[in-house]
Amino acid sequence: MSGKGSSTAIDGIARETSDGPGPGTLTDGFHLVIDALKLNDINTIYNVPGIPITDLGRYMQAEGMRVLSFRHEQNAGYAAAIAGFLTKKPGVCMTVSAPGFLNGLTALAHATTNCFPMILISGSSEREIVDLQQGDYEELDQLAIAKPLCKAAFRVLHAEDIGIGIARAIRAAVSGRPGGVYLDLPAQLLGQTMEMEAGAKSLVKITDAAPRQLPAPESVARALDVLKCAKRPLIILGKGAAYAQADDDIRALVEKSGIPYLPMSMAKGLLPDTHPLSAGPARSLVLKESDVVMLIGARLNWLLSHGKGKTWGDQPKQFVQIDIEPKEMDSNVGIVAPVVGDIGSCVSALHEAMGGDWPPPPVGWTDAINAKKQANLEKMAPKLRNNNMPMDFHGALGALRTIIKERPDAILVNEGANTLDFARSIIDMYQPRKRLDVGTWGVMGIGMGSAIAAAVETGKPVLAVGGDSAFGFSGMEIETICRYNLPICVVVFNNNGIYRGTDVNPSGGTDVATTVFVKDSRYDKMMEAFGGVGVYATTPDELGRAVNEAMDSGKPTLVNAVIDEKAGTESGRIGNLNPQSVVSKK
Ligand code: ADP
Ligand code: MG
DSSP: OOOHHHHHHHHOOTTTTTTTOOOTTTHHHHHHHHHHHTTOOEEEEEEEEOTTTTHHHHHHHHHHHHEEOOHHHHHHHHHHHHHHHHHHSSEEEEEOSHHHHHHHHHHHHHHHHOOOEEEEEEEEEOOOHHTTTOTTTTTOOOOHGGGGGEEEEEEOHHHHHHHHHHHHHHHHHSSSOOOOEEEEEEEEHHHHHEEEHHHHHOOOSOOOOOOOEEEEEEEHEEEEEEETTTTSSEEEEEHHHTTTTTTTHHHHHHHHHTTTTTEEEETTTTTTTTOOBBOGGGGHHHHHOOSSEEESSSOOOOGGGGGGGGGOSOOOOEEEEEESGGTTTSSOOSSSEEEEEEEHHHHHHHHHHHHSSSOOOHHHHHHHHHHHHHHHHHHHHHHTTOOOSBOHHHEEEEEEEEHHHTTTTTTEESSSSHHHHHHHSSSSSSTTOOOOETTTTTTOHHHHHHHHHHHHHOOOOEEEEEEEHHHHHHHGGGGHHHHOOOOEEEEEOOOOOSSSSSOOOOTTTOOOTTTTOOOOOHHHHHHHHHTTEEEEOOOHHHHHHHHHHHHHHOOEEEEEBBOOOTTOOGGGGGGSSSSOOOOOOO
């Protein structure tokens, strides 16, 4: 321990006294952190123990908090980030100093980018030594490094400021546009003592951490004027809408308007994908042909081709946008009707102002969408029923699609390139916040962290479907899954490599191609090594049987699904983002 007397100080603290804190009874930084978190209803911590936070984790567990230890901070961080998305409370990741902090930082930046509330708490070395650069143990100016990657960053130097520091961190994470917050706790702070009574008084119980933000009435009226004149209106639901937990209000608005909607990937299930107004299977058509588009908690970033170009076709568009962040408006194209506020308030204000006799969109528009949907679904159906060996993506995902249909409250975690792209369109979702994926950055490695947090936060069974490459980023966490005996079934789509397994070294040298892995790896045996169930599946039938069994038993399971190594395309569906060399390939 580099904190001065941190662990011995605590042993002398009279926590156990039955008569309550009398004068002279002490508490310390460790317990003030714990009390401040618990006071604000934060009871779960995702961490990797080590100097100087090992004892903090121990005391947290002793005080009844759930402390889940991971094998790598990045995965603990991804768990905290998705916990924030699922619960609207900041997910907390706790790490050691310098390297542990840096490992957690990717997840903190990911949380911020995705607008998920999260707090990264890292222990740090002594300020006096760090600032004079005298070479302390794991010396690093963590606060300065974290700042540009999160919404807010704070450091607490005195025990009496722990309460306010944690209150600020929580409020910063969840209020307005949610995001990541960094909280720096120097080792020395944890061992600091103060009178227990004064300590208790220094804590802050937050009132209304994320206050409602009502939209201006004129912005609501303007939005409805634009929508009313639309000939081919479209609603796009984003993960901000899923996060808002205004499910009934959103459904009521969509249904009353009669406007077809397109869910972004993590908004799938907000209304069931089988809803008559879902335009999911007619995505290209509605983006191209629509004339008025209302964005609800979705940004016009790269995932929506920035609201312009080929994807959006030649039809002139008018955009209505509902978002809590005023700066989001006009970020890529002009927004004719910005509605700024929290989604629940905005959506119910729109719904109310629509009145009783809102005209449905022209039938020509809805008929064209329905015809396209029908045609696309019919084209897809036989592909999804194939029982080929080796499996292709369609056959394998067809089996998993049925499983989610039969178990709509299970949570689907999804990452990879082709595995992500195909699963997003093939697997229908039926309930809100059941699909967790790579988010705004398309980051690989969220798989096991997300699966663990989903199981821990919701108690529901989790199906984590990823490519063999994506799995590699967080695969060691299957030990964590087994250790906590979580109801998670991991399916690895194993096609022997990144994108596919058939690339060859263009130089003819002995190294395999850059995108190729060991052929026929047995990821299922890794799971068995930790006491979980491993299954090797070569057909969609076998895959479906294994996953159903896992979901019934709740036992940690990994299914190695053998996918044709020739299946899969470069970067899935975003190969166009790979720059091409003008010098031709050998
Ligand atoms: P997607 O990738 O699904 O399109 P984005 O992450 O791009 O979704 O967009 C989510 C948007 O939702 C962000 O602009 C964010 O500011 C907004 N948002 C998040 N929570 C709320 C909320 N409670 N009320 C209003 N807007 C929100
Ligand atoms: Mg692969």
